[in-house]
Amino acid sequence: MITLRTTTTDDPAFRELEAEQVADVMRRYSSDDPGPSVHGGLAAVVAEQSQGDGDARIPVGCIALSPLGEGRDGEAEIKRVYVRESARGQKVARRLLAAMEEIAREGGTRILKLEVGQMQPEAVALYTSEGWQRTDCYGYWKDEPLVICMMKRLDAFPAAAATA
Template sequence: MELRITGYDHPDAITLTEAVQQEYIARYGGIDTTEMKAEHFTAPLGVFVVGYLDGAPVACGGWRAKDGDYPYLRDGDAELKRMFVVPGARGRGLARALLRHLEESAVAAGRRRVVLETGTEQPEAVALYHSEGYLPITKFGVYRDAPESIHLGKELGDPSQH
């Protein structure tokens, strides 16, 4: 998979993030209403990446700085958003490769921890994050009171360890 920094407002990113929302509708009955803006994913305070197989966009994800924006977040946090792999490309390790790439870019940007919210209806995502060392954290954001919401975090190490 070729990973390209595209920005959140790139046409391929828009197509994939719209597909993410359709996935949320199918799994949870509605879209994710978290505020998302292209400038959230602009360096040095964020990045948005699209993954391509044979020139076709098949995966996306990004992180944005969340320096104490919520009571339980800390300066140096990077919030992972819109991790997604199209159904036809799943099961090939693409999400894991994308996740590791995003973590490395967060470390390079001086971020010290990655935080995220996922949900009980996304067991594949939960399993991926747990297998990559993500642990439960205090809930934050729009879905902090939603019973199906799962919040995870991972301390980021020295860039030379990645």
């Protein structure tokens, strides 16, 4: 059984999963540039899987939310979406994304953005199926040809629709 736990990017479980996510992306792109790290203290959600023996839970997925810079009030960025291979195929990423969209909505975010790469077709398919649309690229990776930037207007998807 997989449960979601709201936390921050300072959480050791989040940091462990983030390191795995960075290594996975660097491997996919044959890169030695991890890009900018995620700041501490940001909203995060960690997915945990029961191990069958009481309260033992293993972290299997993560997601974080980072506000976008000055002059971009009401905009935030989804960061470090990752699910361990052992938990893939169980809709963990979809659940993490829905949980973070609700946290963002409750915090007044109207527009979410993210960066993903062409070498992550499963992620692009997930975001597209959840109502994300391509947008102009921004940020650290904006000039990289394999980067795809996407956005989702949260006011176009009311909370009731997001949790249905």
